[in-house]
Amino acid sequence: MAVKIENVNQSKLEELQGKVIGDVAGSMGLLLAYVGDKLDLYSALAEISPATSQELADSTGVNERYVREWLSANAAGGYVNYDPVSSQFSMTPEQAIIFAAEGNPACMQGFFQAVVSSYTDEPKITEAFRQNKGVPWGDHSECLFCGTERFFRPMYAENLIGSWLPALDGVREKLESGAKVADIGCGHGSSTIIMAQAYPNSTFYGFDFHEPSIEHAQERARAAGVARNTIFEVVTAKEYPGKNYDLVTIFDALHDMGDPVGACDHIAKSMSDGGTFMLVEPFAGDSLEENSHPLGQIYYSFSTLICLPASRSQEVGLGLGAQAGQKRLTEVLNEGGFGQVRRAAETPTNIVLEARV
Ligand SMILES: C[S@@+](CC[C@H](N)C(=O)[O-])C[C@H]1O[C@@H](n2cnc3c(N)ncnc32)[C@H](O)[C@@H]1O
Incomplete structure (x- = not known):
């Protein structure tokens, strides 16, 4: 399609050219x-x-x-x-x-791997735009799953035990004495295994609907010496089994789900009285204006290429997006049955919400 262009401001053109050349580099x-x-x-x-x-x-x-x-x-x-x-x-x-x-939270190789997978999978995404369809998480190339694990694991290792769980009301004490925990959308199980290592008296159920990821998580748990207090199962967020969970967690996965409200509803019903839901999501403000910076660009881009198509491939297909922000996430949690929601912790890349029924 030919684009009609008039009134070009040369200095603005050169400024943008310079920025884009930097992006290409x-x-x-x-x-x-x-x-x-x-x-x-x-x-x-x-x-x-x-x-x-x-x-x-x-x-x-x-x-x-x-x-x-x-x-x-x-x-x-x-x-x-x-x-x-x-x-x-x-x-x-x-x-x-x-x-x-490798393993240092500042190491970017896992990040690069996830970006490369997006380039590899671009034809599927463009076709999904054209056909108004979704692209299931499992249809991405292998390096997305490994890149996600490599990128997120060091962040969880740095923050989860030392600051995120202690920021939740009364949860650490329950974990020390022996709690029942479900980690939904656990992927390769990084977060499940880190928690199982820190709290040997507690039992950790890792649930994810992507079978190869669950197989990987089981191998990782065996290698980490936590096979005794971890159980992994292939199942969706709305169908996982069990009741009376003291703690339910979701790390960077709620926005990938087709029906996050339905998932929250199932989580709320699966918890013990006084149980806690810890929701970890990418850091975001509540508006595009607040998210208009390089990290926001990265998250919106991953969201366009991976998270939104994943959500739209599932039932309901809400397409929450990876930059939903606390206000929108709270609406989803409220609709799913969680009356109390607060920001318990944050890092430059994540927000951590504590939700209670
Ligand atoms: C971005 S990955 C995060 C994985 C892991 N929590 C982590 O932080 O490394 C999103 C995960 O959500 C899972 N997922 C997406 N929709 C799901 C659903 N409806 N039920 C269960 N798992 C789901 C995917 O299979 C994938 O493993």
Whole structure:
């Protein structure tokens, strides 16, 4: 379709051009970062730094010409450093954290992996727009599930036991003496396993409707030594079994559900008297204006490409979106039977709501 353009402001055009060129550089940079992660190039460079391209090639078994071009792009982008006198490349501790420190909350590789999966799955998303259909969570490429786990797990490890659970009224005491907990939409089970490790007297049920994720969670739980107090099951959020849960949690999954109100209704009915529902959702304000910043752009983009299509592939297909904000989330919780809702904690990337019937 030809677009008619008049009255161009040259300086505004150049300003936008500059911004978009930066975005293009970033999109290429993170793809190369993903390649480097798969080939262990960053961890090797961090280990032997400073090193020539030949030395990095020798230590990783990757062709020197490929390594040199990859290093050059990384140096041009400021992801690694280059010394023209010695022809050596190096990484600062800060660069090593972002690109090579697996498990560090500031390491971005899981994030990159999730972005790459969105590029891979783009044809399905465009077709969903065209056909006004959804795309089920399970139809995404494998690296989405692994990227989600890699990105979220360090954040949960850093915040869940030390600040989020203690911020809930009376929950820590119940967990210490022995509580029954359900973690809904648990994915690969990161949050379930972290809680099960911290509270061995409690029993943790991890529920998710994506079978490969549940199989993965079971393996992870065995490896982490918490098979005794974790039970994982393939089931939807509206159909999971059991009653009298003292604590129900959802981490970054309610907005992916087709019927979040129905899920909340089921959760409310499955809880013990005085039970608590902890809802963790992406950080957001209550309006587009408040969310118009780089993190908001990232979340709205993931929401467009993953969360909204996932929700719209399920019954009801509410399409809450990943930037719903506390006000809208509270409406959903109220409709689902939770009369009391408060913000118990927050980080720059998440809000943590405590809901009670
Ligand atoms: C973004 S992932 C979050 C996974 C996990 N909670 C975490 O934080 O790593 C969303 C999860 O919600 C699950 N999910 C989406 N809709 C669901 C539903 N209706 N019932 C059960 N699980 C659902 C997906 O299978 C996926 O594992």
